[in-house]
Amino acid sequence: MGKILVFIQHDQGRILKGSLVALTAARQLAAAWHCEGLVAVTLGPGAQVAANEASSYGFSTVRFSEAALFERYRAEPYSRAIALASKELGADCIVALASSTGKDCLPRVSVLLDAVQASEVVAVNSDGTLKRPMYAGNILADVQLAAGNRVVTIRGTAFAPATKEEGGSCEVQELHLAGDPELYEQPRFGEIVSYEQSKADRPELSDAAVVISGGRALGSAENFEKVIFPFADALGAAIGASRAAVDSGYAPNDWQVGQTGKVVAPSLYIAVGISGAIQHLAGMKDSKVIVAINKDPAAPIFEVADYGLVADLFVVVPELTVAIKNAKGA
Amino acid sequence: MKILVAVKRVPDWQLKLKLLADGSGIQTDGVKWILNTFDEIAVEEAIRLKEKGVASEIVLVSIGPADMRARLEYALAMGADSAILVKHDGPVDSDLASRVIAEVFKRGSYGMILMGKQAIDSDSNQTAQLVAARLNLAQACFASKVVIEGPNALVTREIDGGLETIKIPMPCVVSTDLRLNEPRYAALPNLMKAKKKPFEELSLEALGVSPQLKLEVRRLSLPPVRKAGRKVADVAELISVLQNEAKVF
Numbered sequence: 001m002g003k004i005l006v007f008i009q010h011d012q013g014r015i016l017k018g019s020l021v022a023l024t025a026a027r028q029l030a031a032a033w034h035c036e037g038l039v040a041v042t043l044g045p046g047a048q049v050a051a052n053e054a055s056s057y058g059f060s061t062v063r064f065s066e067a068a069l070f071e072r073y074r075a076e077p078y079s080r081a082i083a084l085a086s087k088e089l090g091a092d093c094i095v096a097l098a099s100s101t102g103k104d105c106l107p108r109v110s111v112l113l114d115a116v117q118a119s120e121v122v123a124v125n126s127d128g129t130l131k132r133p134m135y136a137g138n139i140l141a142d143v144q145l146a147a148g149n150r151v152v153t154i155r156g157t158a159f160a161p162a163t164k165e166e167g168g169s170c171e172v173q174e175l176h177l178a179g180d181p182e183l184y185e186q187p188r189f190g191e192i193v194s195y196e197q198s199k200a201d202r203p204e205l206s207d208a209a210v211v212i213s214g215g216r217a218l219g220s221a222e223n224f225e226k227v228i229f230p231f232a233d234a235l236g237a238a239i240g241a242s243r244a245a246v247d248s249g250y251a252p253n254d255w256q257v258g259q260t261g262k263v264v265a266p267s268l269y270i271a272v273g274i275s276g277a278i279q280h281l282a283g284m285k286d287s288k289v290i291v292a293i294n295k296d297p298a299a300p301i302f303e304v305a306d307y308g309l310v311a312d313l314f315v316v317v318p319e320l321t322v323a324i325k326n327a328k329g330a
Numbered sequence: 331m332k333i334l335v336a337v338k339r340v341p342d343w344q345l346k347l348k349l350l351a352d353g354s355g356i357q358t359d360g361v362k363w364i365l366n367t368f369d370e371i372a373v374e375e376a377i378r379l380k381e382k383g384v385a386s387e388i389v390l391v392s393i394g395p396a397d398m399r400a401r402l403e404y405a406l407a408m409g410a411d412s413a414i415l416v417k418h419d420g421p422v423d424s425d426l427a428s429r430v431i432a433e434v435f436k437r438g439s440y441g442m443i444l445m446g447k448q449a450i451d452s453d454s455n456q457t458a459q460l461v462a463a464r465l466n467l468a469q470a471c472f473a474s475k476v477v478i479e480g481p482n483a484l485v486t487r488e489i490d491g492g493l494e495t496i497k498i499p500m501p502c503v504v505s506t507d508l509r510l511n512e513p514r515y516a517a518l519p520n521l522m523k524a525k526k527k528p529f530e531e532l533s534l535e536a537l538g539v540s541p542q543l544k545l546e547v548r549r550l551s552l553p554p555v556r557k558a559g560r561k562v563a564d565v566a567e568l569i570s571v572l573q574n575e576a577k578v579f
Contacts, residue, residue: 074496075459075462075468075469075471076468076469079463099490100472100487100488100489100490101489101490103455103471104459104469104471104472104489105459106459107424107456107457107459107460107463108459108460108462108463108469110456110460110463111428111460111463111464112463116423116425116544117424117454117456117545118545119453119454119455119456120453120455129548132453133453133553134451134452134453134550135341135347135356135450135451135453136343136450136453137553138347138552138553139347139349139356139550139551139552139553140550140551140552140553141547141548141549141550141551142547142548142549142550142551143545143546143547143548144546144548145544145545146543146545146546187499188466188468188499189468189498190468190470190482190497190498190499191496191497192494192495192496192497193484193495193496193497194494194495195492195494195495196492196493196494196495197492198492198493204490204491206490210578210579235579253508253509254488256508259343259450260343260367260368260450260508261508267578268572268576268578268579277344278343278344279343285553285556286553289572289576289578290556290559291568291572297561302558302561303556303558304556304558305558305559306559306560306576307559307560307561307562307568307571307572307576308558308559308560308561308562309561309562309564309565309568310561316564316565319565320569323565323566323569324569324579327569327573327579328579
């Protein structure tokens with residue numbers, strides 16, 4: 001096998017933790033598939049800073065581009081640039097984080113390179129197959145990718161983030177965009193009209209260290225806000241919800257944790273008033289520590305919870321909120 | 331404008347799945363098949379675009395065995411106009427699905443391809459993007475709002491950290507996220523009428539598409555079962571175990 005190209009995502013030059021997770025997976029792939037080494041590409045404003053930072057992570061070369069057409073992420077130019085970098089650097093495998101960006105543009109890269117893609121990989125098996133969740137994580141599949149070019153996206157919670165390697169930094173060079181004239185057919189790509197950032201005062205649900213989720217037992221949107229919000233804020237947690245709570249209008253759709261919503265794997269997941277339907281368990285059962293608070297001792301959520309508290313949530317959650325504030329303050 | 335909606339059937343997510351003893355697949359005997367949740371949202375969106383007078387005709391396409399017909403008839407009963415079933419009994423990966431959809435697209439004059447962002451069985455989240463790239467069309471994935479404005483589609487996308495609205499020229503490919511709409515139920519009389527709507531069966535051969543797969547599922551296994559922990563007596567004990575045993579804060 002040739003080289004592995006890692007697509008590194010960054011925020012104004014700061015490499016995303018998830019891209020370092022993808023790098024760990026790429027190192028394991030390089031060993032399992034006997035690849036010739038790792039190279040990287042990074043795009044957009046701050047890409048040069050990110051490339052310099054990446055240069056001490058064991059790559060043989062890093063390419064970057066801060067060209068205007070990468071100013072905001074768009075699928076077409078990004079996928080073309082990644083494919084271009086892989087051809088220029090002799091890579092036959094592309095690895096990236098399965099972020100919304102990775103999910104959106106990597107399949108396009110795989111068409112440009114006539115490759116096969118495995119999505120959301122969670123482990124590299126010693127026989128060269130890859131482990132990935134199906135049916136919202138209810139089943140794990142070992143998949144074999146056909147020979148030829150390969151694209152692999154990595155679940156951001158499945159590997160430890162890579163650390164720097166000894167031996168200093170590698171060469172960092174600007175990506176030559178002239179190799180793909182179609183990159184400049186911008187009207188075809190469309191344009192970004194607006195961007196609305198979620199309220200940033202709480203962590204993002206998909207990569208928060210602590211998630212507090214509320215269920216139908218909350219009874220109303222007002223109760224959800226009154227009970228769950230302060231509890232989450234005391235812990236610096238992201239807020240999730242069961243499908244039942246979302247369907248009842250207690251919480252917005254993008255907070256839904258479960259098979260048809262978001263899959264999360266935080267260090268601590270606290271399920272408040274959630275009975276634990278299969279579809280919800282599928283979205284959170286990989287969390288490190290699970291706590292369930294429910295007044296029904298027979299609720300299925302207790303079958304997966306490390307710690308269960310059988311109690312009226314309206315009594316104990318406010319108590320917990322105060323106790324946590326005190327414990328943290330101490 | 332004609333809209334092509336690609337749909338797939340999946341096992342009902344409300345039922346527990348069982349693996350075959352050798353791990354080669356899931357037990358399909360007695361499985362209740364439903365339209366993939368996200369594809370159902372795509373069908374609904376196409377119907378709403380037609381109700382607004384923006385779309386003129388909704389064509390469904392699917393690849394699968396003959397009994398996929400029942401799921402397509404359900405989508406026809408929701409309000410789609412006609413269906414194309416590309417009959418294939420073997421396994422289908424995202425690559426094969428995308429080649430089939432791209433080929434069917436070329437045979438009509440469609441303004442948009444709509445489909446779910448992922449199928450809730452394989453969870454690959456690739457097909458819409460693959461189709462767009464194959465046809466060199468603009469894409470808008472993970473849509474939570476779709477508005478047609480002249481020759482362009484204005485699509486709001488659910489991305490990490492927020493919502494982004496993009497304007498892309500049509501024809502284009504749009505993949506649907508959960509928030510886009512709430513699909514209607516197909517009424518019983520419509521289910522009867524749906525059987526009379528145009529239904530075309532095609533083969534891979536007729537489309538000139540090879541059944542060759544690129545991703546082979548070797549083995550399926552169940553994830554390690556989490557063992558139930560223990561019940562704590564009160565808030566004080568919960569705080570104590572979180573601090574001292576779990577060390578989470």
